[in-house]
Amino acid sequence: GAYNFSFDCLLISEVLEHCRDPRAVVHAMERWVKPGGLVIITVPYGPAEYDTPNWHHFRNHIREFEFADLEDIFEAYKRVSKGRIKTEIIDPIVQIGHAAQFGNIINSEENKVIIQSGSERRDVDFTKKPLSEEQLTNAIVRVTRETRNVYFLTGHKEYDIFDKGENGLSDLVKLLSSNRVSSKEIMLGVTGAVPEDCDVLIIPGPHNVLTEKEEGIIEEYLKKGGDALFLIEHIIVTTPDRPLTEEEMHKNPSLNSILNNWGVMVADDIVVDLKSNVGSDVGCPATRNYVPHKAITVGLDYTFYVRPRSISTYENRRDSIQTIPLVLTSSAQTSWGETDRTLNVKFDKALDS
CATH class of the missing domain: 3.40.50 (Rossmann fold)
Structure with missing residues (x-):
């Protein structure tokens, strides 16, 4: 519904694993936060209180939310480049062999975009800071420019x-x-x-x-x-x-x-x-x-x-x-x-x- 108030910070505490569509819930939470505000999502620390299948189900939902945002960004770059830019999203845990081809230590907590053109490569890490269009564009320029x-x-x-x-x-x-x-x-x-x-x-x-x-x-x-x-x-x-x-x-x-x-x-x-x-x-x-x-x-x-x-x-x-x-x-x-x-x-x- 519509609300006439907004928050500086909103806490979502260990509930998304029970939601049918956690992505929609997170999007709704974002609309309730002031510009520049903060949405905090807390998750179970381990499977001691939650059984392992539920924990992995929740983790995959969060990854779906992250990947959905990435897919939107990637689609925009592919569209502007008229298909010259090709993209692929890899889960290093699920696709461990494929991820190893890039020479990275497998780390499920790490979020990274690898930009590669021929022998030139740039890694953009957005584990701690949000991924920006400027970061991606600069990396693309660096690997493609003579x-x-x-x-x-x-x-x-x-x-x-x-x-x-x-x-x-x-x-x-x-x-x-x-x-x-x-x-x-x-x-x-x-x-x-x-x-x-x-x-x-x-x-x-x-x-x-x-x-x-x-x-x-x-x-x-x-x-x-x-x-x-x-x-x-x-x-x-x-x-x-x-x-x-x-x-x-x-x-x-x-x-x-x-x-x-x-x-x-x-x-x-x-x-x-x-x-x-x-x-x-x-x-x-x-x-x-x-x-x-x-x-x-x-x-x-x-x-x-x-x-x-x-x-x-x-x-x-x-x-x-x-x-x-x-x-x-x-x-x-x-x-x-x-x-x-x-x-x-x-x-x-x-x-x-």
Whole structure:
């Protein structure tokens, strides 16, 4: 029937083994629980109080309920893939020989989906956490996608892909590898061109300027439809009693000679926020003002940035160029791009933006 109330938690205690259709009972219980609530099912610990046939009958009913949900998920994937994805549900106790082919220790308490394509395999364990579409999709992508290549620019004191320290990129390389992405280094001044097999060129925070030749190579690569990720370092800051040298002023280049052609400009400033910051450091703004993006910003709470530079776009850029900001400061009234490198924070309309 219809009810005008709902519960935070609902307990089903050792009764389902007596039900003709336990699956329907569990579905009904779910409708009585608030969104995000909990349904707890307790079962007999062993056959001491319940005879063995009833216990196995109950266990199979619970498995039927789990399998029904899995079948719905699998059917959706088979339908979307137009039959290219084939699925099978195995009970490792009933089909022990078949389950052993996958090299797993037989465990009736374990819930696992094995995704396999050729010699590539990924296991998705959902014993303790609910199975999600994201988990399955990521696993399918990992076993079916061809290996892709990313090249990291070197030669200008960029971050090192082999460095395992806090300033190294070895963890990123490991993560990319787990997603079938191969990471390589490249010195454009030596190679004279971006390799044909490059899927993404990464410029990982150069501290020294690139040569005109190197910038020209990158620009040509982009014009031919190449993909690139630019990681730009913050500018060098100092104190009033120690002026920066000419070399320090040009450290951590903006690469605007390339980016300007694509409607983007990275300023030589430090974004400050007077109200929303970390540890009373106005040069370390905190925000949760994001442009919605399912793959990047969805679900993010506050994030903070140490000495970030402001990025702006040109209104008169080519119509074929689309720019989308992802992160904004918490308020335009309390933040700006400070150009005083001594961090003598004071908004100057003629200099700051």
